[in-house]
Amino acid sequence: MRRKTGAVLLALALTGVSTGCARTAPDSTAAASARGPITVWLSNNAQEVAWGEKMVAEWNAKHPRQRITAQQIPAGKTSEEALSASIVAGNSACLVFNTSPASVPQFQKQAGLVPLDDFPGGEKYVDGRTGERAAQYRSEDGKFYQLPWKSNPVMILYNKKIFEKAGLDPEKPKLSTHEEFLDSSRKIVRSGAAKSAIWPAPSSEFFQSWFDFYPSFIAESGGKQLVKDGKPQFDTPAGRRVVNFWRTVYREKLAQQELFPGDSMAAGKAAMTIAGPWAVAAYKDTIDWGVVPVPTSKGLPASETHTFSDEKSVSMFSACRNRATAWDVLKFATSKKQDRAFLDATGQMPMRPDLLGTYEQWFEKNPAYREFGDQADRIVEVPSVAGSVDVWQALRDRWTASVVFGRERPEPALRDASREISELLDEY
Amino acid sequence: MSVPLMSRAGGRDPQRHGPYGPRGRPGDGPRGRGPRGNRQPLGALFVTPYALFLVVVFAVPLGYTVWMSFHRFYFTAPGTDVDAPWVGLSNYRDVFTDPVVLRSFFNIAVFLVINIPLTVVLSLVLASALNSRLPLRSFFRAAYYLPYITASVALVAVWGYLFGTDGLLNHTLGGLAPDPSWLVNSALAMPVVAVFVTWTNLGFFVMLYLAALQGVPRELYEAAGVDGAGRVRTFLTVTVPGVRHATTLVTVLAVIKGSNLFTEPYLLTGGGGPDHASASPVLILYQKGIEQAHPDFAAALGVVLVLVVVSLSLIARRFTERKEV
Numbered sequence: 161m162r163r164k165t166g167a168v169l170l171a172l173a174l175t176g177v178s179t180g181c182a183r184t185a186p187d188s189t190a191a192a193s194a195r196g197p198i199t200v201w202l203s204n205n206a207q208e209v210a211w212g213e214k215m216v217a218e219w220n221a222k223h224p225r226q227r228i229t230a231q232q233i234p235a236g237k238t239s240e241e242a243l244s245a246s247i248v249a250g251n252s253a254c255l256v257f258n259t260s261p262a263s264v265p266q267f268q269k270q271a272g273l274v275p276l277d278d279f280p281g282g283e284k285y286v287d288g289r290t291g292e293r294a295a296q297y298r299s300e301d302g303k304f305y306q307l308p309w310k311s312n313p314v315m316i317l318y319n320k321k322i323f324e325k326a327g328l329d330p331e332k333p334k335l336s337t338h339e340e341f342l343d344s345s346r347k348i349v350r351s352g353a354a355k356s357a358i359w360p361a362p363s364s365e366f367f368q369s370w371f372d373f374y375p376s377f378i379a380e381s382g383g384k385q386l387v388k389d390g391k392p393q394f395d396t397p398a399g400r401r402v403v404n405f406w407r408t409v410y411r412e413k414l415a416q417q418e419l420f421p422g423d424s425m426a427a428g429k430a431a432m433t434i435a436g437p438w439a440v441a442a443y444k445d446t447i448d449w450g451v452v453p454v455p456t457s458k459g460l461p462a463s464e465t466h467t468f469s470d471e472k473s474v475s476m477f478s479a480c481r482n483r484a485t486a487w488d489v490l491k492f493a494t495s496k497k498q499d500r501a502f503l504d505a506t507g508q509m510p511m512r513p514d515l516l517g518t519y520e521q522w523f524e525k526n527p528a529y530r531e532f533g534d535q536a537d538r539i540v541e542v543p544s545v546a547g548s549v550d551v552w553q554a555l556r557d558r559w560t561a562s563v564v565f566g567r568e569r570p571e572p573a574l575r576d577a578s579r580e581i582s583e584l585l586d587e588y
Numbered sequence: 589m590s591v592p593l594m595s596r597a598g599g600r601d602p603q604r605h606g607p608y609g610p611r612g613r614p615g616d617g618p619r620g621r622g623p624r625g626n627r628q629p630l631g632a633l634f635v636t637p638y639a640l641f642l643v644v645v646f647a648v649p650l651g652y653t654v655w656m657s658f659h660r661f662y663f664t665a666p667g668t669d670v671d672a673p674w675v676g677l678s679n680y681r682d683v684f685t686d687p688v689v690l691r692s693f694f695n696i697a698v699f700l701v702i703n704i705p706l707t708v709v710l711s712l713v714l715a716s717a718l719n720s721r722l723p724l725r726s727f728f729r730a731a732y733y734l735p736y737i738t739a740s741v742a743l744v745a746v747w748g749y750l751f752g753t754d755g756l757l758n759h760t761l762g763g764l765a766p767d768p769s770w771l772v773n774s775a776l777a778m779p780v781v782a783v784f785v786t787w788t789n790l791g792f793f794v795m796l797y798l799a800a801l802q803g804v805p806r807e808l809y810e811a812a813g814v815d816g817a818g819r820v821r822t823f824l825t826v827t828v829p830g831v832r833h834a835t836t837l838v839t840v841l842a843v844i845k846g847s848n849l850f851t852e853p854y855l856l857t858g859g860g861g862p863d864h865a866s867a868s869p870v871l872i873l874y875q876k877g878i879e880q881a882h883p884d885f886a887a888a889l890g891v892v893l894v895l896v897v898v899s900l901s902l903i904a905r906r907f908t909e910r911k912e913v
Contacts, residue, residue, distance in 0.1 A: 185667030241878055250666035266881050271668040355754075362772075363858040366879070417772040418753050419858035421745070478665050549880050557688070557864075565774070565863045 185250060186481040192278065195226055196482040198489065201233045203258035203472070207441055211505035212257065215493050226485040233258060238367075240266075247272030247477065254480035255490055257309065259473045261297060262367065262542045264306050266549060267475070268299055274476040275303040279487045289494060291513030296385075296541040297473065306473035308511040309494060310502065312436020313535035314375040314468045316455070319354075320448040322431040326353035335432075335452045336459035338405040345414040348431045357414040358432040359424035362564045366552040370542070371434050373559055375468040376402045378540045379454040383466035387543040387551065390585050394555075395578035401457045403570035406563045417564055436470045437507045437532040444528075451531045462531065469539035471511065509536040546588040554580040650894075656887035663883055679888035689889060692860070692867045693896070695778050699868075700846050700900070702782035707842045708835060711790055715797030716827055729798075733791030740788070744855040747784055771857050777866040781852045789845060793838050800834030801827070832908065839904040847897045850874065869893050 202212040209232060216230045233256065236242035240263040246252040247270050259267075267273050276282040286304045287294045297308045320330035326348040334340040345357030360372040378384065381398040393399075409415045424430035426442055433439065434454070443449045453465040474494065480486050492498065496518070499510035503522055507529055509515055516523055516533045523530050542548065555577045562573035657679050659672040683689050718729055735743060750756050751770040758765035770776050804827065812822045828835075849868040853860045859875075860867030869889060877886025 185665060238879075244663070244878075244881065247665050248663040270663060270881075271665045271670075361858075363861055364864065365859060416753070417768055417862060419861070421748065553880060560861070561863045565768075565772075567774070567863060 186479065188274075188478070191481050191483045193484050194482045195485045197227045197229065198254040198480065198482050198486050199229045199231070200255040200257060200489065200493075201253040202230055203239065204232045205438065205506070207438075207506040208257070208502075208508075211502050214501065214505075215498055219489060219492055223485075226482070226488075228489060243267065243477075244270065244272075247479070250479050252477035252479040254482065254486040255474055255476055255493075257472070257474050257493070259306055259475040260367075261306060261308075261471060261473055261544060262548045262552065264299065264473070264475065264548075265544060265546045267477075268305050269546065272478050273305040274478055274480065274483060275305055276307060276476065276487075276490075277303045279483075282487070285491060290511050293511070293513075293539070293541075297544065299544055300546060306475045307490060307494060309472055309474045310506075310508045310510050311536055311539050312438050312470040312508055313532050313539050314371065314434055314436050314454065314470050315531065315535060316358075316432050316452050317425065317435055317439060317443070317449050318432045318452070319425060319428075320450055322348065322353045322428075323450075326351040326431070330448075330450065333450065333452065335455055338401070338455055338457050340459065341455040342405075342408060342412075342414070345409065345431075346412065349412075349414055354429060354431040356416050356424065356430040358409070358434070359416055359420050359430040360434060361419055362410075362415075362417050362560065363419050364553075364556055364560050366549050366556050369552060369556050369559060370468055370470065372406060373402060373555070373563075374542075375434060375454045376405065376456075378466045378468055379456045379460065382464075383538065383540050385540055385543050386555070387545055387581070387585065390545070392578040392581045392585075395575050399574055400571050403559075403563055403574050405455075405457070407566070407570045410564055411566065437509065437529055438470075440507050440528065451528075453531075453535065462534065464538075465535070466538040466540055467535055469541050471539070471541060507532075509533060513537070545585065547584050550584050551581050554584060653887045653890050656884050657891050659884060661884040661887070662881060675884075679884050680892070682885055683888045683892055688864050688867060689869065689872055691864050692869045692872050695864075695866060696847060696849065696868055698778045699782045699785075699849065700843065702779055703786050703846050704839060704842050704904075706783070706786045707789065707793055708838055710786065711793035711838060712797050712828070712831065712835070714790070715794045715801060716823060718794065719798060719801045729794075732794050735788045736791040738788075740851045741855060743784075743788055744852065747780075747856060751780055768862070772862045774862055774865040777857050777862060781849070781856060781866050782846075784856065785846065785849065785852055789842070793842070796834050796838055797831055800831040804830035836905050836908040839908050840901045843900045843904050844897055847893065847900065 200212070200216070202209055212230050216228045220227050231253075233239045234242045234246070236245070239256075239258050240260055243252065243256060243259070243263070244266065247267060252272065264273065276286060283304060286297075286307055290297070290308045294304075294308065297304060297306055299305050316335060318330075318333060318335070323330040323333055323344075326344075328334070328344055328347060334344055348354050348357045361368045374386065377386070377394055377399055380402050381393070381396070384393050384398070386392065386394055406415075410417065420427070420429060423433075423439075423442060425433040426446065440449070453460070453462045454467050456465065474490055476483065476486050476490065494510075496512075499512060500519060500522065502508065502510060503519055507526070509532060512518055515536050516530070519533075523533050542552075545551065558568070558573040558577040558580075562568040562570045658674060658676065660675050660678075661672045662670075664670055714732060718725060718732075722728065748755075748771070752758070753769040753772075755769075758769060766773050766776060770780050808826045808830065809822060812826050817825065848870050850870040853866045853868050853871050854874075857866040860871050870893070873886045873889050873893070876882045876889065
């Protein structure tokens, strides 16, 4: 009798737990045409949040029955981790205005995303707003699971005062070629003007290569992606020049092997940083800054230099029950008018062709951003391939071992990374 | 002729048998009821919530983890119908051939070799000191316990400043400072983590030893004094054997805590750096399972880690506990 009672108690408890944890999914056919309140998630960037709140207020004023609730992406080490967890839990927002293209293949595999092509005029809208660059954002099945929203073309920002202190021309710094960059860096460090010439994160997270190797490789190779047609493209003379350049930077202690706890340029510890226009908000009141393109071995002019986009997209998540409303909100939030408001609030570049021409007046008022606006026409994205995170991790592990810590020679390490990535791509 | 102990002592020997008799169990009363006779419905009711908690929070996830480790598995959105094919030992093969995983186990071995002796020796010596009549004894007890209850993030920040390239330690050492500095030096990063963890947990282990020291009879110290034993001799022959059970507990807990190392390499050495020299298996488990979306690999690594921790704990117990004669 007691044994039976115990078994019944256990069964009831487990039933309660499993019911409490049960995850439900919306019916996709019904959800596609359903309208009603939705939730959107924004990044935790203060300027983006300010823009998002205004955009939501405008929408809500006109659509009382389809109200938007906006909030920041739940806390996590990265937005991608929080988004992945929310997909599994079935409680993602309808729209997320901070989806990394590198994570889209993974979210897609988790059945967490809604293809935008499914909406009437969806493909046309993405193509029309983004222009030729839209092709880089198509998934391997040919569909768009993201709307390319805004880019942060990665360039070299520098502190003019530190350059002046090091005896360098702050208005026309010699940073165009690898050699010039190294010479200027040596002067900065040896003069004591700053502890470090530049201080990229030396850690092993898969995404850190987007701010050292990848922009340099894109610039050096004239705009190549890491992977094309299922084959790595970086074990080439251009790739080798890049790893040797960065190895010199680390070997001569022009960059540090230690992770800086914060923003090294804002703290005055580094003379330069590799970042997009999002960083300007952090420097504009405290640092007299300038910007130049990423250096190449031969020193390409700015108008011919390509760089990494550091783009973020808007994606619709499969937990969304009112997808018709979500699609309308997506178009509203990425309209020409809202893009102008976004540019105004954040200084980040909407993913529109001919940005300088489209928002000519804004760039006249904000000339400091003109370089970024010009660079936005020559950006390269991460490859949209299955196993994207694994691919970047394989590259990063070799990079830290060879370039940052000098435990391996950079060129063989590059070759090994290329071979590993080929195997990974074949596996997927 | 041998004489039975009971007869010789004139009754039960409480020191030898404890309060419940030779096979002492709380339920064994004078009527000698069998195991089934010991059942207490009220007691079972009181135990049920925790038993259920254990089942739901530990047993079910552990079983699920083992299941995942034998399948090709990834997390999906609700309502998604995906195959999770049986892959046998494939995930385990991936774990044992991954150089980063192997490196992480080596790192933990380095960690344990430094951390366990340091923890046992320091906590026992400090507990003995704090057990004697010291001025400001309460203050010292609280001071040693403070790091244990302070947020790891705050402690890591302080140690970051101490051991950083421009940190206090390197300034003090001057030309003798290691290059590369402590936390980015492949040979020194893990020892620094081990010392850091020893320091943060010391207060807790000192408390365990302090409690154990209260159980060492004063008569033994007096007898040692009468026999002319000095402080060191008394410590080695009375204190150390007297707290042997606590040493087992401290060692096993140190093994478990050390094997589950995560926060320190995650924060102090920037994610197990330099170049995985301070990566721990749990950190790799997190990176593979959460960051890189390979929960099946992470599950296999988790199962391996459980087996390693259980084995190490058993070995530690065997070394520190001897059968009483």
